[in-house]
Amino acid sequence: MIHPTAIIDPQAEIASQVEIGPYSVIGAHVQIQSGTWIGPHVVIKGPTRIGQDNKIYQFSSLGGEPQDKKYNGEPETCLEIGNRNVIREYCTMNRGTVQGGGVTRIGNDNWIMAYTHFAHDCQVGNETIFANGASLAGHVRIDDYVILGGFTLVHQFCVLGIHSFSGAGSVIFKDVPPFVTVWGNRAEPYGINKEGLRRRQFSGESIRGLYQAYKIIYKQNLTIEQALEQLQILAQQCPEVNHFITFLQQSTRGIVR
Numbered sequence: 001m002i003h004p005t006a007i008i009d010p011q012a013e014i015a016s017q018v019e020i021g022p023y024s025v026i027g028a029h030v031q032i033q034s035g036t037w038i039g040p041h042v043v044i045k046g047p048t049r050i051g052q053d054n055k056i057y058q059f060s061s062l063g064g065e066p067q068d069k070k071y072n073g074e075p076e077t078c079l080e081i082g083n084r085n086v087i088r089e090y091c092t093m094n095r096g097t098v099q100g101g102g103v104t105r106i107g108n109d110n111w112i113m114a115y116t117h118f119a120h121d122c123q124v125g126n127e128t129i130f131a132n133g134a135s136l137a138g139h140v141r142i143d144d145y146v147i148l149g150g151f152t153l154v155h156q157f158c159v160l161g162i163h164s165f166s167g168a169g170s171v172i173f174k175d176v177p178p179f180v181t182v183w184g185n186r187a188e189p190y191g192i193n194k195e196g197l198r199r200r201q202f203s204g205e206s207i208r209g210l211y212q213a214y215k216i217i218y219k220q221n222l223t224i225e226q227a228l229e230q231l232q233i234l235a236q237q238c239p240e241v242n243h244f245i246t247f248l249q250q251s252t253r254g255i256v257r
Contacts, residue, residue, distance in 0.1 A: 047078035060091040066120030082108040093118040165193040178243040209238025
């Protein structure tokens with residue numbers, strides 16, 4: 001299941017039932033678990049750990065050195081990719097840096113389209129969607145179920161909360177709270193991700209509660225401290241609002257406005 005033109009370093013660890021296409025290059029200290037398919041002309045450098053049942057398409061480059069001037073060739077940094085991810089053509093994912101924790105991490109069941117970029121030390125959750133050309137600068141965190149529209153750009157150290165959504169061409173310089181839709185350069189809030197929540201089978205009552213939380217944050221000219229007080233009251237009726245509360249309490253960059 002490994003094409004004879006593929007180049008596999010003797011120090012790579014390839015499980016059974018891994019398929020590797022023509023002219024792909026698998027470097028030292030790369031671990032690939034069972035069921036993963038790697039197309040032609042893919043380059044994977046180590047240390048990189050790839051889980052089960054992933055599909056990695058042609059011309060992707062995974063596990064390359066971080067594009068960070070502080071990186072000094074430290075061998076202990078790595079890239080970790082979970083299970084059942086689809087990684088389409090020309091995707092790039094860089095290893096972490098010592099200063100950023102050492103690991104760039106991609107979770108499970110993510111749908112990653114062509115020409116996307118994941119810089120050093122990014123942390124990506126589960127069941128996200130990255131449309132073509134979406135790019136993350138270093139140290140970005142993407143929580144579960146986030147959807148990035150095509151050519152979305154995310155500034156370093158930003159956090160995008162669970163179920164948030166960006167329109168195509170967005171440029172994000174601040175944190176995006178859970179459930180919120182943003183769009184534009186610079187990105188601004190445009191309500192909550194109603195359609196995404198319906199697809200995830202949120203009840204109408206929960207969606208209405210989350211929209212009330214959105215209005216508290218964005219429509220009443222409140223400070224974050226004042227908004228948190230009202231959100232805590234609302235959370236007694238709509239537990240999902242607790243995601244907003246935790247996110248606002250932990251945000252260090254401030255949120256999109």
